[in-house]
Amino acid sequence: MQASIAIKDDSAVQYLLRIGDTALVLAQRLGEWTGHAPVLEEDIALANMALDLVGQARAVLTRAGELEGQGFDEDQLAFLREERDFRNVTLVELPRGDFAVTVLRNAMVATFLKLLWTRLQQSTDAEVAAIAGKAVKEARYHQQHAADWAVRLGQGTDESRRRMDAALGQLWRYAAELFAADAVDEAAARSGLGPSWAELKAPWEAEMATILSAAGLQAPAAGTFLSTGKRGVHSEHMGYILAEMQHLQRAYPGGVW
Amino acid sequence: MSLVSTDRVERAWQVLDTVLDPEVPALSVCDLGIVREVIDHGAELEVVLTPTYSGCPATEVIEASVLDALETEGLGPARATLRRAPAWTTDWISAEGRRKLNDYGIAPPGPVSPEDGVPIRIFGRKADAVACPRCGSAMTERLSAFGSTACKAMYRCLSCREPFEHFKPI
Numbered sequence: 001m002q003a004s005i006a007i008k009d010d011s012a013v014q015y016l017l018r019i020g021d022t023a024l025v026l027a028q029r030l031g032e033w034t035g036h037a038p039v040l041e042e043d044i045a046l047a048n049m050a051l052d053l054v055g056q057a058r059a060v061l062t063r064a065g066e067l068e069g070q071g072f073d074e075d076q077l078a079f080l081r082e083e084r085d086f087r088n089v090t091l092v093e094l095p096r097g098d099f100a101v102t103v104l105r106n107a108m109v110a111t112f113l114k115l116l117w118t119r120l121q122q123s124t125d126a127e128v129a130a131i132a133g134k135a136v137k138e139a140r141y142h143q144q145h146a147a148d149w150a151v152r153l154g155q156g157t158d159e160s161r162r163r164m165d166a167a168l169g170q171l172w173r174y175a176a177e178l179f180a181a182d183a184v185d186e187a188a189a190r191s192g193l194g195p196s197w198a199e200l201k202a203p204w205e206a207e208m209a210t211i212l213s214a215a216g217l218q219a220p221a222a223g224t225f226l227s228t229g230k231r232g233v234h235s236e237h238m239g240y241i242l243a244e245m246q247h248l249q250r251a252y253p254g255g256v257w
Numbered sequence: 258m259s260l261v262s263t264d265r266v267e268r269a270w271q272v273l274d275t276v277l278d279p280e281v282p283a284l285s286v287c288d289l290g291i292v293r294e295v296i297d298h299g300a301e302l303e304v305v306l307t308p309t310y311s312g313c314p315a316t317e318v319i320e321a322s323v324l325d326a327l328e329t330e331g332l333g334p335a336r337a338t339l340r341r342a343p344a345w346t347t348d349w350i351s352a353e354g355r356r357k358l359n360d361y362g363i364a365p366p367g368p369v370s371p372e373d374g375v376p377i378r379i380f381g382r383k384a385d386a387v388a389c390p391r392c393g394s395a396m397t398e399r400l401s402a403f404g405s406t407a408c409k410a411m412y413r414c415l416s417c418r419e420p421f422e423h424f425k426p427i
Contacts, residue, residue, distance in 0.1 A: 041401035041411070048403040055312025059341075111377075130341035134311050137344065137427045143377060145402045151379055207376050214379040 002253035005072060005080045011187035013068045014087060015194060016128070017077075018184070018230045019116070020060035021088035024078060025238075026109055027053035028245055029096045038099050045145060049106070052138040059131045066127075079249035083238050090227035091174035093238045100153055100163035104171055107146035111207050112178050114139035115200045124192030147211045154215025164217055173225040178204070180226055265332060269295045269302055272330045279318045280406045281424075283361035286319060290349025293340055302327060302335040307345045310407040347408075347426045358424060359390045364412065366426035387423045389414035399423075 007013065030050035037043035061074040072080075092109060096102055117139050120132035153160040181198035189196040212219055227235070248255055273295070274287045286292050286306070294305040304323055308316050320337040327335040347366035350358075355365035364387045389397050394416035401411040409422045 041403070044405070045401065045403040048407055051312035051314070051407060052310060053312070055308075055310060059311060126342070130344070131311070133342055133344035134308070138311060141402070141425070141427070147377060147379060148402075203376070210377055211379070 002080060002250045004082045004085075005070075005076055007072075007077075007081065007085050008068055008070065010068065011184045012191065012193055013064050014184045015188040016060050016064035016067065017085075017087040018089070020057045020064055020077075021086050022092050022109070022230075023053040023060065023113070024057035025086070025088040025241060026092040026105075027051075027057060028241055029092060030102070030106075032096050033102065042099070046102070049142050049145070052135075052142070056131065056135045056138070059135075060128075063125070063127050063131070075249070079246045083234055083242055084232040086234065086238065086242070087230050087232060089174070089177050090229035090235050091171065091177065093229060093235055093241055094171070094174070095237055097167065097170070098163055100160065100167040101170065103146055103149040103153060104164065104167040106142060107150050107211055108171065108175060108208065110139050110143035110146050111211075112200065112204055114143050115203050115207075116195070116197070119195040119200070122192075123194055128193065143207075147214070150211050150217070151215045154212075154217045161216075164215065168217060168220055172220045173223055174227050175204075176222070176225065177227045177230060182231075184230075265302065266295050266297050268330070269304070269327060269332050269335075272326050272332060273304070273323060276319070276322050276326045278315065279322070280315050281358070281361070281363065281408075283357045283363070284350075284354050286323065288351050288354030288357060290351065290354070291319070291345060292323075300334070302332055304335060304337045305340050306337055307340050309345050313407055315406075347424060350424075362390050362421055363409065364388060364390045364421060364423040366424045369426045387412055389417060389419065390421055391419050392417040397421075 007017070027050040030046045030053070033046040034043060037046055057078070058074045061077045065072040065074065065077055091105065094105070114136060117132040117136035121129055121136065123129040123132065150164065153164045179198050179201035181196045185196035185198065188194045208219065229235070229238070270287065273292050274285045276286050278284045278286060278289055281289075289309070291307050291309060292304060293307050296303040296305070304327070306320065306323070323337055324333070324335050327333050346369055348369050350366065358365040367385065367387075386395055387397055388395050392414060394414055396415040397412050398415060399410060399412050400420065404411045404422050408424055410425050411420065412423050413420045
């Protein structure tokens with residue numbers, strides 16, 4: 001079995017891993033819908049969005065590996081890190097749930113990533129700025145698509161409305177982690193690598209309010225719950241994702257198509 | 258730059274104009290606007306490419322076919338480098354490319370709309386009007402925001418009843 005790699009505790013690397021891992025793990029969850037979505041068009045849409053996210057993750061992980069300095073490439077970072085070294089927010093590792101959960105999560109994450117990529121276009125790291133210039137267009141399209149579906153489900157039947165309400169009850173509290181800034185954010189903001197995620201909170205809430213109000217939905221009141229995925233402390237679901245995602249490279253080290 | 262080297266670069270552009278996009282084989286990589294620059298380094302030729310979408314699986318195939326074509330024409334050794342900035346936009350698809358897309362049955366992208374500062378609009382099922390590539394009718398509707406590849410959406414014509422693909426403006 002292929003041994004794990006350990007990542008240096010560097011705040012710029014951590015900042016990029018949070019972005020790359022969030023895109024990668026959400027892509028893995030969206031990929032689970034392939035062949036299972038409620039209609040063919042959405043099957044294709046979810047796979048397309050997963051593909052964009054994998055592309056973004058590859059570019060960001062490659063850059064994180066360069067800054068980390070031990071020579072790890074995108075594949076080693078994706079397939080050979082242990083759970084505690086993954087820095088995605090907990091929101092994206094939660095099970096895909098039903099279609100309403102997937103739509104709401106996509107709306108929440110795409111809105112966040114669009115705002116983040118917009119700011120990252122001014123990153124002092126030229127490679128990160130270049131990746132953001134492309135990714136922001138993709139995130140905008142993903143957000144638009146998720147918002148359209150949120151409205152359709154929220155304004156649809158009693159059943160689709162009930163499911164959207166249930167999805168909000170399940171997912172909304174995980175948004176707090178996105179904006180809980182810490183030393184990694186402060187270092188990134190100081191160096192100009194990227195914004196402190198706390199700064200994205202107000203525009204995110206405003207855009208989500210636009211979407212939810214068009215959908216006739218109400219966001220639950222803010223609570224005190226704070227998930228910790230971006231510090232490497234994940235939910236019970238994370239290990240299963242990695243087991244599936246990493247199995248081949250662990251069992252057949254260096255295996256290629 | 259010597260005359261010979263200019264000639265090599267010019268010939269390289271001609272060769273590149275015969276390399277087709279594997280997913281939209283009506284277009285060459287030049288029509289698509291993804292060849293940003295061809296540089297003659299003497300010992301080797303450098304082709305600067307830009308990706309269309311972050312996750313476009315065709316990117317690596319395109320690199321390989323570009324290098325193959327240049328080697329076959331005796332213009333090698335060549336190498337391909339990836340340049341992300343400025344980000345590719347469908348506005349870089351040539352007029353010739355747009356005509357070829359339409360003839361191939363794919364509605365070409367309109368101009369990319371400038372940022373107007375509105376963070377998000379709720380469209381519902383309505384999307385931009387796109388003329389049918391077969392009969393030219395403007396009476397069309399979007400079936401799906403995503404299609405068979407990252408760059409396309411699915412439409413249908415309400416006049417001639419044919420389904421068709423639309424190259425999304427980004």
